[in-house]
Amino acid sequence: MRKPKKPNKQTQKTSSTMQTQRIILSGSGGQGVITAAIILAEAAVLYEDLNAVQTQSYGPESRGGATRADVIISDAPIYYPKVEQPNLAACLTQEAYNRYSRSIRPGGLLLTDRHYVRQDPRIDAHQVPLDMHETVMKEIGNPIVLNICMLGALIGLTVLIRPESVAHVLERRVPAEFLDMNRMALQTGLDMVTKMTR
Amino acid sequence: MRKPKKPNKQTQKTSSTMQTQRIILSGSGGQGVITAAIILAEAAVLYEDLNAVQTQSYGPESRGGATRADVIISDAPIYYPKVEQPNLAACLTQEAYNRYSRSIRPGGLLLTDRHYVRQDPRIDAHQVPLDMHETVMKEIGNPIVLNICMLGALIGLTVLIRPESVAHVLERRVPAEFLDMNRMALQTGLDMVTKMTR
Amino acid sequence: MPVKDYLRLRFLPHIWCPGCGHGIVMSGMIRAIEEIGLEKNEVVVVSGIGCSSRMAGYLDFHTMHTLHGRALAFATGVKLGRPDLTVIVPMGDGDALAIGGNHFIHAARRDIDLTAVIMNNRIYGMTGGQGSPMTPQGMRSTTAPRGIADAAFDLVELAKGAGASFVARTTTFHATELTRMIEKAIRHKGFSVVEVMSQCPTYYGRQNRLGNGVEMMKGFRDNTTSIGSKKREARPDLIERGIFVDEDRPVYSPEGLKAD
Amino acid sequence: MPVKDYLRLRFLPHIWCPGCGHGIVMSGMIRAIEEIGLEKNEVVVVSGIGCSSRMAGYLDFHTMHTLHGRALAFATGVKLGRPDLTVIVPMGDGDALAIGGNHFIHAARRDIDLTAVIMNNRIYGMTGGQGSPMTPQGMRSTTAPRGIADAAFDLVELAKGAGASFVARTTTFHATELTRMIEKAIRHKGFSVVEVMSQCPTYYGRQNRLGNGVEMMKGFRDNTTSIGSKKREARPDLIERGIFVDEDRPVYSPEGLKAD
Amino acid sequence: MTSERPNMRFIQGNEAIAEGALYAGLQFYAGYPITPSTEIAEILSRRLPEMGGTFIQMEDEIASLCTIIGASLTGLKVMTATSGPGFSLMQEAIGYAVMAEVPSVIVNVQRGGPSTGLPTAVAQGDVNQARWGTHGDHAIVTLTASNLQDVFLMTVAGFNMAEAFRTPVILLFDEVVAHMREKVVVPGPGEIEIFERLRTSVPEGTNYHPYLRREDGRLPMSDFGGVHRYNVTGLVHDMWGFPSTDSTIAYDLLHHLVDKLENRADSIARYKEYFTDDARVLLISYGSSARSALQMVVDRRKKGGKLGLLELQSLWPFPAETVREKCEGRTHILVVEMNMGQICHEVKKVVSRPERVFLANRFDGIFISPGDILRVLNMVQGKGV
Amino acid sequence: MTSERPNMRFIQGNEAIAEGALYAGLQFYAGYPITPSTEIAEILSRRLPEMGGTFIQMEDEIASLCTIIGASLTGLKVMTATSGPGFSLMQEAIGYAVMAEVPSVIVNVQRGGPSTGLPTAVAQGDVNQARWGTHGDHAIVTLTASNLQDVFLMTVAGFNMAEAFRTPVILLFDEVVAHMREKVVVPGPGEIEIFERLRTSVPEGTNYHPYLRREDGRLPMSDFGGVHRYNVTGLVHDMWGFPSTDSTIAYDLLHHLVDKLENRADSIARYKEYFTDDARVLLISYGSSARSALQMVVDRRKKGGKLGLLELQSLWPFPAETVREKCEGRTHILVVEMNMGQICHEVKKVVSRPERVFLANRFDGIFISPGDILRVLNMVQGKGV
Amino acid sequence: MDKEGKVVINREWCKGCGICVAFCPEEALILDPEEKAYWAHPEKCKRCGLCELRCPDIAIELVQK
Amino acid sequence: MDKEGKVVINREWCKGCGICVAFCPEEALILDPEEKAYWAHPEKCKRCGLCELRCPDIAIELVQK
Numbered sequence A, B: 001m002r003k004p005k006k007p008n009k010q011t012q013k014t015s016s017t018m019q020t021q022r023i024i025l026s027g028s029g030g031q032g033v034i035t036a037a038i039i040l041a042e043a044a045v046l047y048e049d050l051n052a053v054q055t056q057s058y059g060p061e062s063r064g065g066a067t068r069a070d071v072i073i074s075d076a077p078i079y080y081p082k083v084e085q086p087n088l089a090a091c092l093t094q095e096a097y098n099r100y101s102r103s104i105r106p107g108g109l110l111l112t113d114r115h116y117v118r119q120d121p122r123i124d125a126h127q128v129p130l131d132m133h134e135t136v137m138k139e140i141g142n143p144i145v146l147n148i149c150m151l152g153a154l155i156g157l158t159v160l161i162r163p164e165s166v167a168h169v170l171e172r173r174v175p176a177e178f179l180d181m182n183r184m185a186l187q188t189g190l191d192m193v194t195k196m197t198r
Numbered sequence C, D: 001m002p003v004k005d006y007l008r009l010r011f012l013p014h015i016w017c018p019g020c021g022h023g024i025v026m027s028g029m030i031r032a033i034e035e036i037g038l039e040k041n042e043v044v045v046v047s048g049i050g051c052s053s054r055m056a057g058y059l060d061f062h063t064m065h066t067l068h069g070r071a072l073a074f075a076t077g078v079k080l081g082r083p084d085l086t087v088i089v090p091m092g093d094g095d096a097l098a099i100g101g102n103h104f105i106h107a108a109r110r111d112i113d114l115t116a117v118i119m120n121n122r123i124y125g126m127t128g129g130q131g132s133p134m135t136p137q138g139m140r141s142t143t144a145p146r147g148i149a150d151a152a153f154d155l156v157e158l159a160k161g162a163g164a165s166f167v168a169r170t171t172t173f174h175a176t177e178l179t180r181m182i183e184k185a186i187r188h189k190g191f192s193v194v195e196v197m198s199q200c201p202t203y204y205g206r207q208n209r210l211g212n213g214v215e216m217m218k219g220f221r222d223n224t225t226s227i228g229s230k231k232r233e234a235r236p237d238l239i240e241r242g243i244f245v246d247e248d249r250p251v252y253s254p255e256g257l258k259a260d
Numbered sequence E, F: 001m002t003s004e005r006p007n008m009r010f011i012q013g014n015e016a017i018a019e020g021a022l023y024a025g026l027q028f029y030a031g032y033p034i035t036p037s038t039e040i041a042e043i044l045s046r047r048l049p050e051m052g053g054t055f056i057q058m059e060d061e062i063a064s065l066c067t068i069i070g071a072s073l074t075g076l077k078v079m080t081a082t083s084g085p086g087f088s089l090m091q092e093a094i095g096y097a098v099m100a101e102v103p104s105v106i107v108n109v110q111r112g113g114p115s116t117g118l119p120t121a122v123a124q125g126d127v128n129q130a131r132w133g134t135h136g137d138h139a140i141v142t143l144t145a146s147n148l149q150d151v152f153l154m155t156v157a158g159f160n161m162a163e164a165f166r167t168p169v170i171l172l173f174d175e176v177v178a179h180m181r182e183k184v185v186v187p188g189p190g191e192i193e194i195f196e197r198l199r200t201s202v203p204e205g206t207n208y209h210p211y212l213r214r215e216d217g218r219l220p221m222s223d224f225g226g227v228h229r230y231n232v233t234g235l236v237h238d239m240w241g242f243p244s245t246d247s248t249i250a251y252d253l254l255h256h257l258v259d260k261l262e263n264r265a266d267s268i269a270r271y272k273e274y275f276t277d278d279a280r281v282l283l284i285s286y287g288s289s290a291r292s293a294l295q296m297v298v299d300r301r302k303k304g305g306k307l308g309l310l311e312l313q314s315l316w317p318f319p320a321e322t323v324r325e326k327c328e329g330r331t332h333i334l335v336v337e338m339n340m341g342q343i344c345h346e347v348k349k350v351v352s353r354p355e356r357v358f359l360a361n362r363f364d365g366i367f368i369s370p371g372d373i374l375r376v377l378n379m380v381q382g383k384g385v
Numbered sequence G, H: 001m002d003k004e005g006k007v008v009i010n011r012e013w014c015k016g017c018g019i020c021v022a023f024c025p026e027e028a029l030i031l032d033p034e035e036k037a038y039w040a041h042p043e044k045c046k047r048c049g050l051c052e053l054r055c056p057d058i059a060i061e062l063v064q065k
Ligand SMILES: Cc1ncc(C[n+]2csc(CCOP(=O)(O)OP(=O)(O)O)c2C)c(N)n1
Pocket: C049, C050, C051, C052, C053, C067, C068, C091, C092, C093, C094, C095, C096, C119, C121, C123, C124, C125, C126, C127, C132, C200, E032, E033, E034, E035, E061, E085, E086, E089
């Protein structure tokens, strides 16, 4: 995993000290991948003084089919806001996986959930299948926070941004009664990969 | 009065054998000056093989105030359809007279009705005041055909077109029950000026 | 103050034809405002396009002459922008119910505090006598030489169906009643509709051989009756005049209803 | 023929959310057409824009997916162009009564022979849950975070007030009744309106905590009753289902009315 | 003395439009009255039913256009007429007719704008609106004329193009032409070719693709109620008329919609020339102002002036080639129009020496006169006023 | 580590519009939902009443615009937002706001057209419609932006111009900008100047002339409900706002309506330059496509390419002077936009060497990428694809 | 009724529609030869004001002395 | 009711909304682990067809043998 430097004051120059992160989070309508993407990007902007842009595929088709959210994080200004070749991706459904896994940058990181996705070994990426769904159901009992667990795993794997930053955003965004659940999910995700990588 | 030649076959050349007639008929809303103008122009086109264009001032203002209809008759093609300086004009109300009498071409013919209009001697035109209203009321008893009487007087004075042509148009346009009344009015107008000029 | 003092004298006499009913409605409206005692600066008059809508220009209030059919939408903005002002909307039947029908039913549904005075001459006067949604079946218009095929709206029923909280009908003949009804409508909090049967002798009268303004007003006298009158037993075709709906409801504001 | 045989299978499954009521209306409509025995080539379906309006694309008739709110105007052209065809207009509540309200009341006034099936889910589904003119006062929408201030239309009253000659109401729970009513509406000569209370679990249900499709349909079962039912004595809040108006009138054509 | 010719008529411009439409095969009219187009509806309310067609007055202009689009899909030739404010209201549905490729004719008898403006006065201010009034990239046909015989002919041409190209056609006339009366000789049946829309020859049961373009860009239609059932939508759609968001489909469809007209600008172009051969000063005009321009040309010719007139009868697609060509080598080009220079800008865009193009215009509700034009010519020729 | 800055927000483009409007003093919003602008209404339905303003959802887009015009006359700062189909419906009322000179802000978040088109896809196809969508000659202000900080700023500028010039202002954004989220630093109170409309100083009882222009072209207003009563109309009107058909009044009024904006094109012009000093190839773009253009410029710069970008933020009045000037001496000019070349045509019209202007575009619903632009540049430079 | 009042007609505004004349309960009004309303019979007039109420042209006023 | 009919579920179209399950008068249907309707108890089924009538996805058909 590339390890970004501690974020600098934003320089507004085109030269960059941090490898720009191009991320695609994907899944189905109800899984909250867009929310996860927003939280990630917002944490980067508000608590790490980085630049971030988030976009999403949008449309009535998002009602049924695959949902996709793009995030770009960088300490340089970001112009083109879409991700053409992500270096990080997460797919929470098979459909999303089939659709987006091939666009990953060779050697990139591809996170999936074993409950939903069967990985294709031909993809040129570090594929990381996790039992997030299973773990969330076991430890928290509510699938609604799977997206936050995924976020935990993602930042645990990549040191994209610090978990505290995400926690700050959760505090602002999540209604009080659900906050603990979300915090637990974040930690669960982090723990899953810490166990893995350490 | 200029006496136009018998109309030729239309030549579509810019050279003209007939003096182009530029006519303004004016009065108030209900007096039928527009109808008179249409009948005149239609007679010229359909029964004399001349060219004619008819336009009118149009608007909510025509509801109350002065109404004006322009007719141009020529054996040459007519392009600009409005009359800037009429060589023939008729005014059936004082308001119309005040508004349009000054625009007449010096030496033109200006027909008025003594019942409605007090003439201004300073106008450079052959001013012909007639008792059309009075005569119509006396001989026909219905002011509605004043406009046709005016038409009779006009063509009697100028030999613009033949009375029969107007009579043909009246036959086509006027409901059977009013036809006689209109024919009488036309004749009344003709008679008034025949008496005058002969 | 005499009626004249509520007019912008510079622009009079008005453009309406001799015998047109719209002027009677205008003076009735002025009397109602005078009766209530509203200051000129407290009144906004918003109209659309049509002969009737020309009224706005003559009145010495805050006045807006807008787009054909859209007066109630503009008026909604004025009322919500300044809820303390009295907003009156003089409308033609075409303006209110043909092109403007949607704004009419939505203003009624919202029950926004506007007073719509609809001059129903059963014709498009301004454009020269085409049929409106209020022209009765079978009557003639310049676009219905064989008589109108469609049924007309019953304006009172439509306003009720859409939810208006004040609905009344009168005619230009009934000039005192007219003033009284507009007065009640203005005082009413909520959307009020006053249908005034008005005459267009120039087009509706002429095409349908109903005579001049006088004859048409005699028609209003002879062919209408007060709500609940016995006369309708003998002549069920008589059109009812009176106040059909007058309900007190909390006052609408987009922020939520307010007890008043 | 089974319901499926009336569908353009190539384009299915449809885009509606799990539990959305619109699919139930679609299959009810197909059953009604089957019941009447109409040939596919005799039927034209004209819709506007909205989730409900997507129905046109799935149906194997002559179909037109038009502009938001304008379906009845397009349908008027189709019907007058080919009076022998059966023209059905599936509509959303926003489509029919917000932007399309004017065409709705005028179609009713003209009493033109169209069948409007209004899927009243009390929300704008397609654009993500804004309130419609059918959203009851106080309910939540994405543009009314404090609850809706305006009163909703009573669709039955509005259709009546505008002059519709057939007006009925049912729900997606009452699937047999639904088929029967649409059948009667299609058979009726003149403008027929069928309000079908339909569920949008995704937006209306979620925002107002009414549960999923199943729960919302239970609501239809428990909170409605047949016209004239005694149940309303105890529970006057129950919404009535049934046929409110069913009048035989001469058939409209712009040429004049025709006895049929 | 000439006796009356049965096909010679002395009529108003609005009647010439109505008669032209009937000659072209108009079967269905829906409209809403507005000055100065109202007479078209009034005349057709009488004439159309006489000829077995349908006339309906709708609740507004939006409904009017939607209604004729619906009727067109049942196979009828359709028209509506309006003026500026109504034309503004029609913009959404014009886009629908473009997208769904529904033959339809929309008359806009222009009056003074913007807004309610000068409702009874002449103007030509809606030229660019006819081109760009609806949202999104698209193309459109717009025709006009200056005398009533041509009003008749251009109305017929408009119907023919609507049917041939499956497109809405805008007939953009003006108050003077619409209210003026002059002679119109109505051609006998068959004297002018009348186009019918191309209808599919695919037999019942075969898969008919309503939006599958032939190599010549045309799409055979099938009438609603016929043996082919298909979908029509204002969304980007595939060959079945079913909504699609596929970018290739979108690309092809949008290109087709524009190319079918813009690439045929030549065959669509309609114009007339007067004294252009040796003209040193070329006037370019259209609609009623072309009458004043021609008058001025004829008047000056009598005095030896070398003036000519190019009268445009098709405004969109803009006849760029024609204009460029005709403008070559003139000392001055005067665009005569009753707006602030909408066509003048187009002319400047296409000629090789735009600095020679001048505008002779009026937009104050008064019909432009030959004198008005002469004043501009004098000025640009350095002769003062 | 940086702690959260209170005025730094991470928000969506539609929210930046809403926040910009509130910063500029928005007091009244009326609208009708439509993708992709709906979030503006959703956000304001919460935020505006919190700040004492009024939010109302109307029955359609026509009513929405009419309603805010009414509210503006009571003295409030007003806005509505829509997308293509709704914008088409608003055209008549836009003309009214122009004619009656009512300050008002109209947001059009563009989506794929024509017609219902591609409702959730990006496009910039309504540029010419913003200029010419309503009937009659007129002028209009249209602003846009490519990043959310600028979206915020241009929204504020739009309100300022609406109030300063008594005119409707079109904020013409696009789906990508509207739905994208990025950082916005909300300026502190007073950091950006906020304009209030000029109000008359004439005291009660004195004859106030609502449409009597001062020598600087401005017309002091008086709020409905205030001490001055006057008439507002969409007809041509005199200094009292009373309808008139006088040709001098019409001439003066129409000229005023156009001149007050077109003659101020310079002060209205908003644009940004990137690397233009030494650029041999100049890209011109606006809205979200300017991001792709800038990306492409930055990428090529890294490889030594002498590219620059002129980003237009005001589209109408078209900043002709600026564009002409910036284009001088470049080898190639590439206009990057997501339509069929609407601004490209304007650029060609004003530059001295139009043959050097090329179009790099997409209109198929896919957001244009730096690669798309590069391909065009390669082609026009003769390098093939 | 106050027999002291006066019916004043604004001849500039009167359009001669005859409404006041037709509906005057006392036949106190006529249309004069110029088709303007004229208070011909003040003695019959009850000062009821109906003419003022119904005049579409605001051309009649019952002025109290 | 014809006990001979069969309830056929189109798993491609079924979106697992549970409507058929909830309103089956005989509890003959269940949602399977993949959230698709499943005719789990043919023996209970009365072949009333209500599931077909109410399925929003046209995913259930009562097929007569
Ligand atoms: C959008 C638009 N369509 C049509 C018109 C033309 N128009 C002006 S007034 C009017 C109807 C007037 O009838 P009504 O509202 O009944 O008022 P009246 O003149 O009868 O008082 C029409 C159709 C217009 N001004 N604007």
